[in-house]
Amino acid sequence: MVEENLKIDQKQGGFQLMLNKKITEPWTSIGTILGQPVIDSYTFYLKKYKAKKGDIVAAEAKLPTGEGKVIDVIVWGRITEIISSNDFLPNEATKELTEENINIQDTILPLTKNDSICMVTNLGYTKNQVGEKMLLLPINYPVAPGGTIKYPAKKDLASLLNSEMNSKNPILIGKLVAREDIDVFVSADNMVSRHVLVIGMTGSGKSVATRRLMRELMHKDYPILIIDPHGDYLGIVKQAKKLFPKHVIKLFYPKISAPSNNKEVIFALIEKLGKKLTDPQYDFLNWLLDNIPYESGQNLMDYINVLIDRANTAAANKRNKSSAGMNGIGNTGATTMGVVARSLRVVQSKLKKMEKDNKENMEKFPHLKFEELPDSYSQPENIISKSQVSILYLKGYESLPSSTIVSILLENLFNHRSAGNKTIPPFFTIVEEAQNFIPSRAEGQDGYPSVETIKKISTEGRKFGVGLMIVTQRPYKLDETVCSQMNSYIILRLKNERDQRFVKNTMENWDDEVARQLPNFANGQGIVSGQITNLPLTVKIKFDADLVNSDLGDEDFINDVQNWKDTEITKKKKSFYKNFDKIFKSDQRRPN
């Protein structure tokens, strides 16, 4: 009971905001702002179960414009934490419940007084006026305590997230993790021109992300080049052909070659694949390369053969004390020349092995048609063409030769674009296992020609329509310059602390709250941020099941072992081993 004269007029002190007439449907009130909000964040009391972590919520607010005016706005924020408490449930009681194994619901303890307090990080504000676009602007004034928090309707939130996207070729990447009824789009324009970095540990869903974006680009007939060191994309070829019958999907294996007139690359290749050379041996090799120039497009194996022959000839001449063709190497001994020749043979044999491995791997997919990679200098249109996806299959090749191959390829294609002669259209390159092609300075970049090439594309590619998607599970091993040129990010699950620190140091607008989520993302969940999106969003990437690579198997190794049967040869081998083992055990003779 309250005496009549003490009843307080409830309208005093309150204020009502006019809601934007463009807002499509009523927004549910879900809470009230608690005291002491600051500009970047606030807390609010949440009605039970009306929102969850990661949800984007809205507060009606007033902001000063600086011209003496105050405008009605909507302040958007993301729920970063929810703290639940029940002030009426004594903490002591939990001790007794546990020790006596009492079900709390059987007792007189209250269960319905759970309170939830949400912490919200502000994302920005939109003007709350008719006719205004939902453009998110930075906030400069805190929301008011006691204000109402609302749960925006799906359409209005989608408008906010995807506004301005219509003019930027939006492509669907997935759904908001917190609101699975809301599709998230990214800007294809910004993606292909301003580069994207995709990071995630094994099994986090990098392939899901790349397949998703690849599919969307294919819908736009955009040319795609994929550098595939492990053959991850082979399996999709079959499905892609079925799903995109008008597209051309080409599988290429490399021709081992080197950039023309680039002695350093050849040196590095030989040094890294062969033995480290002494100074006289280095001088002799240098003499060989000077006297036998490498021509662009020439098969590197053939070239090395020529070098070996020449080295052997020089060694023979030296032994025969002949001076024919020995200009400049008069003081080089035959032994030195022989060592160089041997080293070249080692390189040759390794390269042959890589070619062989590559070929054997290709033979596992008899239903797929592999072609030799065309010369990117003279035939770029066979690699990059509208509605074409070109996959460069590098399995079996070590990092250095792969780097060389990729460097030559991308360098030539970039040069064609930058020449402006319209030989090939703009294209998008997906570089898988990017740490093998653009290692950081700490990892050692010597002899990795792809580093400079990709650096150049990352800094200048935008002007010429050459876009990059760098995909890696070890971001801290990547070249720093290239990373700094990535304008958009898709960050999936990361548990390694160094990788997490890398992300923190690289991404703009980094949020510590977001960082805490990184190790806990489910497969296919990640943060999308940068210029491909309006604001950083936690997204569940859409899974394109029809593009899954069935040929590579499901990593169902336990099942494989259970169904394992030794081949006949293996069975015989095991049997012979037993037989010989018996003999050796019976051998009583002492070794000399």
Next chain:
Amino acid sequence: MKQIINNNSSLFSNFIKNSIKAPSPKVQQNFMKVTSELVEVIKKILETEKLIFDVSYEGKKYWENAKKHKFAFVDGGAYSSFLSSSAPFAIRANTYIVKPDELLERRELFRETVKFVGNLYDPEKNLYDLDEDPYEDNQLLTKKKDAARITFETAAVARHVYENEKFEYLLLHGPLQTPIMPFSGPEFPLFKKEVIKYILPFFKKKEINDQDRHFINVYLNSINYIKKAKFNIFGIVEKTGSTIYLRNLLYRAKQKRLIDDVIFDKTISLIKRYKINDATLFELILSDCQALKPLEVEKQIPSKAWGDWEEQMNNFPKVFIGYLRTNKNQSPIRIESLNNPKKLHKDYEYILATSKLLPNYGFPAGLDVIDKAARIHSWLGKAAKGYYQKYYLNLALNSKDPTTIISALKSISDGGRKFKNRPKAGRLSINAK
């Protein structure tokens, strides 16, 4: 026993606390000797009278069987600020009602059973000639606040009886009956008529006279109404300084000629001198999950009343008081009822089980819950207080009576020395040459 007393017992803590200076070893030893012997004797009496009994506790099993019942817990809350006519300014008594096996949405109810904001006491019947001595005013103010609290808590219990609730148990935080002697003085104001009508819905008298509006009569009506309840009602008191059980126990022993008058008087005197009380003594006798059977006691002492209240005080029902040790760390809690418990073991089992849910504090958990819910937080009262102060001062100013204005000013300044020592408007006397 000496070891037990010395070992952090409440008895020993009280002894230290109440010493004027740090007691010497000799004094301490004497205390130990006397109290340990007293404890032994009291224990013997209790055992002879078969007043000590064990209360069983099997937490899980108990609650699995008890969950089908409906339980209630009552506690009051008063706003800390007050005015002369309204002490306290706002008051309420809430009830936490729970039926554990009910569906979640119907399982619990937090009810504001009785509440009041405004002038509790009738200003026309109130003496506003306030004393300049803040001590006297504070004494009266304290009594008004206490009377309000007692009235409202009892009214809440009575309301449930009136509404024919079907509780298995209702526990009240506090005694079921309080000695009313302090409120028997002539200066004690009357409640307003509206208050009586509100808190005593069962009071069917057409014309409410002044007598009906006095706290003592209001309280008496409520207590006698509660006594008729069909469900079990207990008042639970923790940290009590009372000696009522001890005194009644000794009296009973005297009646049964177990002790003579001299021993009785000397022991009562000893208890007073050594500041021994029920809880501290029984802490040394009872173990965890042990209790003392209730004794029927007289709470009101008509001969001590100031005014003509003898008849009313005689009409207060007797109270049954027992003690229960709910854990090994706390002294026993006092349990009061207006009727002799018919199922003593079952009743005490319930109180024990709810107390075990607060294993450290050893007090019924439901009362802890309702204590938090009934509290009136300052933010709740501040705005209303400001409004009320303006309204009250306005009334006083409109009366144009200087005495009324001064008393209003005094009230809203919270009185006391601040008001007494205020600078007074008027001539400034200067010794000028």
